[in-house]
Amino acid sequence: MADKGITWIRFLRQYGPIAHNDNMYDEHIWKSAKRAGIQPIEFVHPLEPEILSLFESSAGSPVSVILTGTAGDGKTNLCRKVWQLLGGDDADWGTDDIYHTKVSSIGGKPVTVHIIRDLTALPQKDDKGRYSDKNQLLQMFCCSLFDSTLADVFLIAANDGQLIESWQRLEKTEDVLKVRYLLDYLLVEDFREREGIPLKLFNLSRVPSADLLDLALPAFLSHPAWDDCYSENRDDFGFFGIQCPIRHNYELLKNQLVQFRLRSLFQLCDCNDLHIPIRRILLLLSNAVMGHPDSKDRLMRSSDVAEIIQRGTVSKASLFNNIFGGNLTETRRESLEVFEYLNRFRIGYETSNRIDNILIFGEADENLRPYFEDLVRSDTFYGAGKAYYAAQHEYIEGSDEDDTNSLAFLELLVSQRRGLFFKIPEKQEQELSLWELTVFKYAGEYLSRIIRVLNAGGRVERPILARLIKGLNRVFVGMLVNTDRELILATGLSFSNAKVSRMLKDRISVSPRLNERVEINMVRDKPALTVYLSDTNQCVLQLNLIRYEFLSRVAEGALPSSFSKGCYEDILAFKSKVLSGLADRQELQGVDNMTPLTFRLLNIDDSGNLMEDVVEITND
Numbered sequence: 083m084a085d086k087g088i089t090w091i092r093f094l095r096q097y098g099p100i101a102h103n104d105n106m107y108d109e110h111i112w113k114s115a116k117r118a119g120i121q122p123i124e125f126v127h128p129l130e131p132e133i134l135s136l137f138e139s140s141a142g143s144p145v146s147v148i149l150t151g152t153a154g155d156g157k158t159n160l161c162r163k164v165w166q167l168l169g170g171d172d173a174d175w176g177t178d179d180i181y182h183t184k185v186s187s188i189g190g191k192p193v194t195v196h197i198i199r200d201l202t203a204l205p206q207k208d209d210k211g212r213y214s215d216k217n218q219l220l221q222m223f224c225c226s227l228f229d230s231t232l233a234d235v236f237l238i239a240a241n242d243g244q245l246i247e248s249w250q251r252l253e254k255t256e257d258v259l260k261v262r263y264l265l266d267y268l269l270v271e272d273f274r275e276r277e278g279i280p281l282k283l284f285n286l287s288r289v290p291s292a293d294l295l296d297l298a299l300p301a302f303l304s305h306p307a308w309d310d311c312y313s314e315n316r317d318d319f320g321f322f323g324i325q326c327p328i329r330h331n332y333e334l335l336k337n338q339l340v341q342f343r344l345r346s347l348f349q350l351c352d353c354n355d356l357h358i359p360i361r362r363i364l365l366l367l368s369n370a371v372m373g374h375p376d377s378k379d380r381l382m383r384s385s386d387v388a389e390i391i392q393r394g395t396v397s398k399a400s401l402f403n404n405i406f407g408g409n410l411t412e413t414r415r416e417s418l419e420v421f422e423y424l425n426r427f428r429i430g431y432e433t434s435n436r437i438d439n440i441l442i443f444g445e446a447d448e449n450l451r452p453y454f455e456d457l458v459r460s461d462t463f464y465g466a467g468k469a470y471y472a473a474q475h476e477y478i479e480g481s482d483e484d485d486t487n488s489l490a491f492l493e494l495l496v497s498q499r500r501g502l503f504f505k506i507p508e509k510q511e512q513e514l515s516l517w518e519l520t521v522f523k524y525a526g527e528y529l530s531r532i533i534r535v536l537n538a539g540g541r542v543e544r545p546i547l548a549r550l551i552k553g554l555n556r557v558f559v560g561m562l563v564n565t566d567r568e569l570i571l572a573t574g575l576s577f578s579n580a581k582v583s584r585m586l587k588d589r590i591s592v593s594p595r596l597n598e599r600v601e602i603n604m605v606r607d608k609p610a611l612t613v614y615l616s617d618t619n620q621c622v623l624q625l626n627l628i629r630y631e632f633l634s635r636v637a638e639g640a641l642p643s644s645f646s647k648g649c650y651e652d653i654l655a656f657k658s659k660v661l662s663g664l665a666d667r668q669e670l671q672g673v674d675n676m677t678p679l680t681f682r683l684l685n686i687d688d689s690g691n692l693m694e695d696v697v698e699i700t701n702d
Contacts (some may be wrong), residue, residue, distance in 0.1 A: 084121075087311035087322060088384045091372070093118045098368040099410060099418055100379040112176065123364060125301040127156050128289050130163065136282065137164050137188060137195065137237075144188040146226065146236040150245050150269070151286030154361025157239035161199040164237055165224035168195060181219075182371070183212060193235045201240035201248055217252055225256040227281055242287065261407055274607065291358040292348040298363045318637045319391050321384040326391070327399035328382055330463050331371040334401045344405065348527055349533065351423050353608070353627045354424065362420035366405065372459045373404030380409045400464040402501040406430065425655055428521040430504050437519065441498050442474065453514070457505050464501055470494055524634045532602065532609050542602040547595050550611060550625075551592055552599065553633030559583055559652045564690035567592050569600055569613060569659055572684055586682040586694060588664055590615065599637065613660055621663045623656045 098116060104212060115122045136145055149157040164174050168184045175182065176534060181204060182197045198204055206216045213219040226234045240248065240516035246269070249262040253648075268283045275282045311329070315322035322329045334340055351358060358366075372381045374390065382390070382399065390396055403409065406429065407421035415421045439447070443456025445466075458465045466474075473491035480488065503519045511517075517526040527546075535542060545566055555563050555570045560582035563570065569590040572583035592600045597616045602609060602625060609625040623629070632649035636642050642650040681697040 085314060086307060087314040090117055090120060090305075090307035091321075091328065091384050092308060094368055095372060095379070095381050095383070097123070097364045098372060098379070098381045099365055099407070099414060100381065109146065114174075121305070123298070123305060125297040127160060127286075127288065127360075128293055129284055130160060133160055133284060134163060134167055137167055137186070137235075139187050139190075141189045144191055144193050144235045145280040145282055146223065147238070148245070148265075148281065148283045149237070149286060150242045150283065151288075152357060152359050153241055154359035155289075156360045157286060158199050160263065161197055161237060161239050164195075165197060177223075179210075181208060181212065183369045187233065187580050191233070193233045195235050195237065201238055202244045218700070220248065220252055221255065221258065224252075224255070224261045226260060227279055228257055241287065245269075250580035259289070270400060275346050278352035287357045287359070290349075290352045291356075291363070292345055292352055293361055294358070295345055295363055296368065297334075297349045298360060299341060302367045305331070308332065319388060320434045321387045323387075325396070325461065326387050327374070327503075327700055328384075328387065328398050331401040331404070335370060339507070340401075342508075343504050346428065346525075346529055347424055348629050349529060350427075353528070353533065354648045355626065358418075358420050358423060358425045365418065365422050369407065369409070370401050370404045373401075373407075373409035374399040375409045376378075380411075380414075394468070395468055397464055397469060397497075400501065402464060402496055402504050403430075403497045405504075406412070406500060407499065408500070426521070426588050429519055430500040432519055432521050433495075433499055434515050434518040437499065437502060438495070441495060441502075442478070454488070457502055458498065461501065461505070461681065464497070470498075470521045522627055522631045524631050527629060528630050532625070532630070536602070536604050537607055547592065547600070547602060549637045550602075550630070550633045553635075554611075554653065557633075557650065558657050559684060559692075561684075561686050562639070562690050563686055563692055565692055569660070570684075570692065571657070571664060573661070584684045586684050587661060590660075613663070615660075615663050615667050619663050619667050621656070623653075629653070 108541075119332070125457045132151075133147060135141060136147055144150045149160055151157060162175055165184070166172070168186045170182065170184050180198060180200050182199070186193060186195050190197075192319070196622070198219075204216055204219075209212065213222075222234065223236045223238070226232045226236065246262075246265060249258065251264060252258045252262075263281070264279065264281070267276065268274070272288065274284065311322045313327070315329075316325050320326070331368060348358065368383065374380065374382045374386070374395075376390070376395060377383065377386050390399065400408070400410070406424050407415035407418065408416075410421070415425070440450050440453045441458065442561065444450040444458065454466075473494055477491035479487050485650065499519055502514075503516065506514050506516050511526060515523070517523050522528075531546060532542060550565065551569060552566040555565050559570055559572050569592065571587040571590065573585050573587060574581075574583050590600065591598045597614065599614045601612050601614070603612055604610070605612070605622055605624070611623045611625050613621045613623075615621070628646065629649055629652065631644050633643075633653070635645050683695045683697060685693045685695065687693060
């Protein structure tokens with residue numbers, strides 16, 4: 083086929099944030115790809131081998147499978163692959179049918195496999211007469227889990243919220259109630275199965291977004307159609323010529339530093355329990371390469387390239403800006419969770435004096451000029467072009483009467499700061515304070531000295547733990563204490579969550595002492611700060627990025643409620659949990675807190691050191 087590269091770009095646009103991106107749904111991918119003569123973007127899902135193995139003839143005892151997660155996690159795609167494994171016909175799968183059946187042999191036992199590829203879209207009645215009522219079909223599934231004589235196995239795909247809703251609407255038979263309880267248990271406890279019940283539940287949203295990016299990015303970049311784009315370029319100033327922004331963005335996305343920084347943002351989203359599904363990752367990658375605010379649907383077509391170059395608006399196609407949806411309208415950007423999540427880092431709007439001095443005065447300042455040359459001027463596509471220099475001159479030399487030109491330059495600075503986030507070399511991260519370009523200035527430390535250290539089986543450095551303890555103590559006590567070797571448990575006179583707590587209950591040693599200690603470790607693959615009151619009495623605080631930033635900033639002097647009211651309340655709730663654990667320990671040890679009645683009142687000196695005043699009340 084002639085112009086395969088142009089066809090590829092046309093096909094790829096369907097993955098992007100256009101009004102009707104049917105290509106993002108698996109049931110439409112193959113139809114669209116077949117019409118275009120293009121191979122879709124494919125990769126092996128991390129759970130695919132395990133799921134497929136359950137339906138192989140050599141598998142063990144047959145089990146039913148539920149695939150749940152958010153929209154776009156790949157549930158329908160995995161159902162299609164199971165159908166193909168069973169020898170199902172592609173033409174049957176290509177219809178609009180939601181329900182498919184196939185007689186097969188699993189583990190040497192003949193079974194009927196029922197595939198429901200979208201539980202919500204399953205019709206109430208089947209036009210083909212395979213089931214008389216949707217509720218009856220789901221009742222049959224429930225019975226199959228508890229009646230070994232039934233030769234039926236189910237594969238059901240459903241978004242997590244809709245899964246529970248479907249069972250709540252079913253008639254409350256004994257089997258239905260047992261399955262509803264089972265699903266609640268598996269979802270809440272994040273378990274895959276329960277012993278003795280032939281069912282496995284795979285929550286695809288539990289797969290880290292960073293792992294999905296690791297699979298989607300190579301599949302996107304290595305698609306053979308990109309070679310067609312190179313071979314079909316007409317000239318330097320046309321589609322996929324050396325001046326083409328689509329080509330430049332594609333090549334930038336292959337840069338290891340760009341990939342590393344993008345993956346870091348995905349890791350941090352995972353640590354904040356912000357899951358980005360496959361569908362949105364592919365949307366992000368397509369938008370990153372083809373985004374331009376002046377093109378139709380704000381995505382470039384091959385026919386747009388020559389005009390964009392001629393008009394001198396190539397800089398508007400910046401991959402660094404497109405990654406955050408900068409090419410889209412604000413309404414459209416906020417409606418897509420992948421951009422909404424990434425923009426929570428405020429990259430482009432957060433900065434430091436040094437970064438802005440480099441961008442604004444770097445060319446004229448001999449000390450800053452080397453940074454400006456390496457990071458801005460050398461980027462002939464998205465660095466300092468004619469438009470940038472003109473806006474910069476107006477910003478520095480222009481009058482104060484008209485701020486229109488100043489606003490234009492400030493908008494350009496947003497894009498340039500985003501570019502610096504992806505261009506500053508790793509060896510200059512500390513020197514240029516890379517993570518001050520985000521709202522989380524401790525994010526780099528969190529990744530390198532918490533996440534990567536714990537994943538490698540190491541221990542978090544003592545100074546980091548001390549800083550977090552200091553932050554906890556300042557929230558727990560409500561005063562600017564500097565204590566970082568003990569966790570101070572104190573209450574107010576009336577309740578534990580008083581803003582200032584002067585009544586000391588106990589001091590918990592951070593270093594191991596009589597079964598007491600405080601550690602940072604992994605709990606269910608997430609970092610957590612664990613207070614050990616004894617070997618069997620533990621209190622766990624999930625240490626996501628927001629809480630890590632919060633405690634670190636409080637430790638350096640920020641007021642708790644000024645940074646995050648939500649975090650402040652979370653830490654106070656954790657304090658109540660630790661106080662409750664302390665009471666349990668004292669009860670187990672037979673400690674009598676009533677006689678004599680003694681209060682230890684806290685004060686601090688000018689250096690932030692804690693002092694105790696002991697007040698004893700007797701019955702004399």
